[in-house]
Amino acid sequence: MNPAEGVIHPAWLRLTHWINVVAVVLMVMSGWRIFNAAPIWGFSIPAGITLGGWLGGALQWHFAAMWLLAINGLVYLVLNLGSGRFSTKFLPISPRKLWADFRAALSGHLDHDNLREYNAVQRAAYLFIVLDLIVLVLSGLVLWKSVQFPNLRELMGGYEGARRVHFIAMALLVAFVVVHLAMVALVPRTLLLMIRGR
Numbered sequence: 001m002n003p004a005e006g007v008i009h010p011a012w013l014r015l016t017h018w019i020n021v022v023a024v025v026l027m028v029m030s031g032w033r034i035f036n037a038a039p040i041w042g043f044s045i046p047a048g049i050t051l052g053g054w055l056g057g058a059l060q061w062h063f064a065a066m067w068l069l070a071i072n073g074l075v076y077l078v079l080n081l082g083s084g085r086f087s088t089k090f091l092p093i094s095p096r097k098l099w100a101d102f103r104a105a106l107s108g109h110l111d112h113d114n115l116r117e118y119n120a121v122q123r124a125a126y127l128f129i130v131l132d133l134i135v136l137v138l139s140g141l142v143l144w145k146s147v148q149f150p151n152l153r154e155l156m157g158g159y160e161g162a163r164r165v166h167f168i169a170m171a172l173l174v175a176f177v178v179v180h181l182a183m184v185a186l187v188p189r190t191l192l193l194m195i196r197g198r
């Protein structure tokens with residue numbers, strides 16, 4: 001038997017997924033500490049769930065983990081798009097199918113018999129988070145090298161606008177992770193699959 005038979009998530013996908021988890025946790029927690037140094041909204045993040053201890057320390061974590069996030073994300077995108085996996089796994093997606101699967105999910109009737117195929121809700125959620133991460137990286141680029149990316153900066157409403165875009169994209173990412181973890185808890189077989197690949 002071909003040893004590749006039965007593999008649903010190839011090794012590169014599992015590796016980039018779990019590296020991304022580490023990078024995202026480091027980025028979000030250090031980002032919260034950076035936010036606390038100059039909050040743009042009327043609240044701060046509880047210090048106990050932030051990383052870095054102080055602004056300088058948090059920036060070092062953020063700058064270190066951003067390479068992990070960006071390079072790992074690029075590897076995922078290149079392999080996913082290059083292998084054709086992206087279009088077979090995430091497309092097609094239609095509003096009608098999305099609505100039907102969403103309603104089925106809410107009423108507990110979405111079947112998970114075929115783990116090879118993502119349902120429309122999963123497709124939409126994964127496409128959304130890939131786009132959201134791209135927005136996070138681009139707005140992060142503006143905050144890091146504002147002078148070097150004037151067009152991108154103006155597109156985001158200037159430096160202050162980019163801070164807001166960056167924060168809102170982070171909040172959407174955290175919301176995705178909460179829902180994502182709840183879904184994995186509901187169908188734990190998928191976790192085994194993301195670890196073992198089959």
Ligand code: HEM
Binds near residue numbers: 181
């Ligand atoms: C401890 C945290 C996490 C766990 C346990 C987890 C678990 C999983 C599992 C089990 C799957 C496969 C779902 C399936 O087969 O139906 C999956 C897929 C995915 N996860 Fe996560 N995940 C975590 C964090 C994250 C984070 C932080 C992100 C991004 C911000 C993320 C993005 C994705 C994406 C995009 C996919 C689809 C990948 C593809 O097929 O190309 N996950 N995750």
